[in-house]
């Protein structure tokens with residue numbers, strides 16, 4: 061193969077946390093062509109370095125920060141980064157993405173991926189610049205929240221050199237190994253949260269409090285500049301038109317529309333439509349009218365979907381607005397419509413470093429268990445649906461692992477395993493990860509998408525967007541293929557590290573010629589649209605391979621929880637919908653056949669060979 | 679002539695344009711459809727003119743639900759309305 065395209069910085073940086081030594085690995089052109097970057101690179105690193113039997117908290121796990129080929133080019137919003145690791149929630153491969161300015165700064169160092177190996181002997185920070193990385197002891201940061209940590213590390217690093225430093229940090233929850241602890245980046249203008257899967261807990265287990273990157277001098281060069289610029293310009297208007305709602309309200313604008321459809325989980329998903337006044341109280345419209353103070357944005361994005369809110373009575377100024385998924389997890393699922401307290405709980409989660417979806421759904425699960433007498437009365441303080449103050453208190457207790465918080469910190473699946481068997485009926489998630497807001501009962505594409513996803517209950521494997529527009533929401537016809545191809549789309553997007561909102565809004569909700577044209581102009585590779593989809597398919601199969609080797613992906617684990625399989629949505633516009641076991645089994649059989657996997661859900665040797673993964677599979 | 683009364687709920691940018699959360703609509707047409715209701719809204723509320731329909735189709739910047747069920751944007755004239763129906767006009771779902 062020819063040379064590595066000049067959009068790539070060219071190297072992967074390996075950091076041994078124990079010794080502080082670093083090693084630079086050259087990126088092979090064929091690896092870039094096969095896996096692009098972002099989650100493709102992250103999956104390759106995890107597959108190569110993490111033994112299949114290593115516990116996620118074992119030093120043998122790695123944390124990979126990876127960016128995509130078009131990051132820091134004019135291609136809109138390729139400003140995201142990927143954190144790849146083996147998840148303490150699913151025990152499988154996980155990639156969690158985040159925006160802001162850190163990923164773009166990483167790109168300028170020339171390191172497309174930074175791989176943290178081992179465990180630091182004491183609480184440390186890792187600072188990366190274009191020369192390599194320094195691991196420094198940082199005991200003084202112990203217990204600081206994510207924002208304080210970002211600030212402290214940035215000040216410390218910037219005092220040593222003039223160039224800008226960008227930081228991503230774990231909070232107390234990460235230090236305490238709350239299994240769904242996240243990483244938070246406080247950028248110059250907006251926050252970026254690698255929310256799902258427990259990246260903060262894995263970093264905490266490695267004794268790393270924060271990772272910083274100092275801006276470097278690498279500038280990606282696209283192969284066909286004129287074509288690339290024209291393509292990018294031509295998508296600006298459609299992008300701005302399609303994302304008007306996000307510009308106005310951020311994702312909180314989804315609360316009312318999804319609730320109107322009767323597909324928004326309420327009271328631990330016992331029903332799927334909140335009273336309209338309830339939805340109104342926590343909606344994007346209300347937030348904008350009463351609490352939003354400014355718009356915020358990631359690098360190179362005109363959409364500005366980020367918002368800051370201020371709530372005087374809660375002592376909150378310029379806090380991050382709760383996203384739609386968080387409003388589901390911490391408001392409708394809790395039957396709490398006190399939006400000020402909901403915002404407080406969200407702000408606490410951001411500061412303490414916890415995924416609002418997994419935490420919220422775990423609390424809602426515990427609340428339903430308590431309602432049914434499955435949790436001892438002594439442990440049930442704050443476990444009543446509707447208890448807004450309790451919600452805030454539980455956020456604090458979970459991060460500190462105090463009282464019931466210690467059990468909530470394990471996530472709903474592990475908590476269920478410690479309770480009477482009946483508790484399993486109330487789970488709302490797949491493969492150990494709690495579902496995001498998009499209904500596994502009311503959207504058929506999500507039923508099969510969640511059941512087969514690499515990440516479990518993630519809405520960034522199979523996307524819900526087209527389903528809300530009427531495609532594969534209520535039919536199983538062709539839905540297995542739809543879900544699989546949507547997974548290719550997201551794997552491609554996460555390897556380009558393009559913001560999903562921008563790609564769906566401006567470039568298309570499926571892999572199409574536009575993506576091919578842009579990638580071709582950026583890299584100079586000769587590509588067909590099928591080639592581009594094959595990249596997504598290859599990455600998805602590599603992720604599956606990791607999970608198969610780890611023993612967490614097969615026919616038995618490709619399933620949905622009891623309520624989704626056996627209890628139809630009780631009322632509202634989507635009443636009667638669910639995914640009965642026969643329906644799931646039929647979709648799974650179709651899905652495996654489409655993918656070229658065997659009856660147990662494992663990629664066959666022929667499939668791996670056709671995707672060029674046979675050597676990796678060994 | 680029979681009339682059909684319905685409630686139209688507005689969300690997102692349409693709500694800011696009209697500065698109302700809902701509109702009560704009375705349709706006197708025989709066998710009215712969603713297309714009739716949208717055309718009527720455009721006529722009665724200048725802020726909505728051109729914001730709902732284009733060549734008989736629902737514009738891509740609006741999602742229309744009838745009693746919570748998605749209305750096919752290509753064929754709003756095929757969806758009949760009955761007394762007491764609720765139409766929700768929401769932004770299309772992006773993001774999340």
Ligand code: SF4
Pocket residue numbers: 137139159160356357358361362363364365366559560561562
């Ligand atoms: S749409 Fe929002 S999340 Fe995406 S890049 Fe722009 S500001 Fe960031």
